[in-house]
Amino acid sequence: MAASCMLLASCANPVPDAYIEDLGEEVPGVPQSDIHRPGQPCLLCHGPYKGVEPEMTVAGTIYGYPFDLGVKGGDPIPVEGVIIELSDSFGNSPPEPPKTNCAGNFYLTKEQWNPAFPLRVAVRYPVPGDEDGERVSMGTRISRDGSCAGCHTGRPTQGSPGWVYCTQKTADAPVFTPPETCTPSEGD
Amino acid sequence: MNRIALSMALTAAGFGAMVLTASCLGDTANATVTTACVPFDPLDSDDAFVSVSEVLERRCATLDCHGAIARPLRLYGNAGLRRPEPDLGTENCVANEECGGAGSGRVCKQGIGCIDAAITDYAQYYPGGAIGTTPSERRDNWAAICGIEPELFTVVYCCSAGEGACNGFDYAASCAEPEDYDPERLTLVRKARLREKHKGGLIWNEGDDGDVCLTSWIVGAYNQPGVEPQACIQELQKL
Numbered sequence: 001m002a003a004s005c006m007l008l009a010s011c012a013n014p015v016p017d018a019y020i021e022d023l024g025e026e027v028p029g030v031p032q033s034d035i036h037r038p039g040q041p042c043l044l045c046h047g048p049y050k051g052v053e054p055e056m057t058v059a060g061t062i063y064g065y066p067f068d069l070g071v072k073g074g075d076p077i078p079v080e081g082v083i084i085e086l087s088d089s090f091g092n093s094p095p096e097p098p099k100t101n102c103a104g105n106f107y108l109t110k111e112q113w114n115p116a117f118p119l120r121v122a123v124r125y126p127v128p129g130d131e132d133g134e135r136v137s138m139g140t141r142i143s144r145d146g147s148c149a150g151c152h153t154g155r156p157t158q159g160s161p162g163w164v165y166c167t168q169k170t171a172d173a174p175v176f177t178p179p180e181t182c183t184p185s186e187g188d
Numbered sequence: 189m190n191r192i193a194l195s196m197a198l199t200a201a202g203f204g205a206m207v208l209t210a211s212c213l214g215d216t217a218n219a220t221v222t223t224a225c226v227p228f229d230p231l232d233s234d235d236a237f238v239s240v241s242e243v244l245e246r247r248c249a250t251l252d253c254h255g256a257i258a259r260p261l262r263l264y265g266n267a268g269l270r271r272p273e274p275d276l277g278t279e280n281c282v283a284n285e286e287c288g289g290a291g292s293g294r295v296c297k298q299g300i301g302c303i304d305a306a307i308t309d310y311a312q313y314y315p316g317g318a319i320g321t322t323p324s325e326r327r328d329n330w331a332a333i334c335g336i337e338p339e340l341f342t343v344v345y346c347c348s349a350g351e352g353a354c355n356g357f358d359y360a361a362s363c364a365e366p367e368d369y370d371p372e373r374l375t376l377v378r379k380a381r382l383r384e385k386h387k388g389g390l391i392w393n394e395g396d397d398g399d400v401c402l403t404s405w406i407v408g409a410y411n412q413p414g415v416e417p418q419a420c421i422q423e424l425q426k427l
Contacts, residue, residue, distance in 0.1 A: 116389070117388075117389065118388070139267060140246060140268070144252050144387065144388065150251075150252055151250075151252055156315070158270035158271075158272060158273065158313065158315075159257065159269055160251070160314070161314060
């Protein structure tokens with residue numbers, strides 16, 4: 001009996017538990033769906049540890065521009081329609097590359113793609129007048145964490161490059177604007 | 189018999205020499221072992237370890253692997269985790285002398301503290317920012333690599349580099365077997381080749397550019413006059 005209790009107790013991992021608690025409650029009015037919790041590390045819950053359905057292998061949020069110290073809150077403008085191009089260490093890619101929704105979120109379930117890390121990744125963001133859009137590659141590989149926000153959070157610090165963004169906010173950059181409305185995709 | 193060492197303090201003592209002090213329980217046993225690593229001058233931008241470090245920064249030091257603050261063999265660099273700057277408790281510095289003085293590569297940035305002199309724009313000191321890997325980060329990477337298995341590293345490096353490379357090293361007693369020259373004795377080399385369990389998987393196979401880059405440096409080959417770290421350069425071109 002005592003051994004069983006110890007076995008059960010050992011299933012909890014205080015480190016991810018603390019991270020999950022730090023994420024806080026859901027935003028009121030946003031249903032638990034493919035548009036909830038943008039910018040947060042999805043796999044903390046939707047990964048092997050918590051196993052919340054759907055279980056994901058790669059997931060994240062793409063914003064238009066980098067964190068801007070001059071704007072309150074950093075100007076997080078999610079971008080819809082960004083295509084995420086991925087390949088794993090065997091050269092395999094998802095059958096269909098995922099696309100971001102109106103919250104800037106994208107994800108791949110374990111059933112859709114179960115890659116062998118490390119991964120290469122690039123994003124192709126929409127540019128008016130250019131049907132191919134603009135492709136930007138990540139400078140390093142993803143070694144093991146399928147959550148973009150496991151490393152890419154908020155403003156740049158000595159431990160994070162900041163959130164994932166499409167382009168610097170230059171004069172010739174596409175103008176991204178926040179969506180007026182955002183509803184969950186069908187089936188979510 | 190003495191019990192296992194409880195704590196070990198590893199300190200870099202000059203370029204290339206490290207001193208390992210082991211404190212043991214039981215019978216008094218304060219032993220000092222001098223170990224050696226491939227010489228490295230953090231302020232020399234032409235030092236071969238600059239290329240070796242860059243290969244490891246790109247292949248191993250992503251923020252979700254050896255660029256994670258809690259992971260053993262923590263590596264710093266522009267592509268991943270940045271070395272914490274400024275030094276703790278130096279916020280009120282006023283002169284460079286308080287930060288190690290001339291030759292340390294560290295300066296007092298008023299209002300910030302003691303930081304690496306290469307950090308010319310503190311706001312750009314983040315992963316992927318405009319400040320490249322600093323000498324302080326390379327020095328810490330060097331110490332982390334040499335400090336995984338310092339005694340074994342000493343044997344492989346000193347035996348391979350040959351007599352004269354390590355003052356006071358007992359070549360006759362330590363370099364009798366072929367394995368004493370074999371970099372694969374080191375867990376660093378075995379894990380990258382996946383000859384030992386490695387959560388990050390296979391990084392490269394024996395003989396690949398990255399592998400040749402690392403092992404050539406370990407055995408001191410890049411410290412020979414006129415030898416360029418060509419394998420490192422080739423590996424970096426692939427990334």
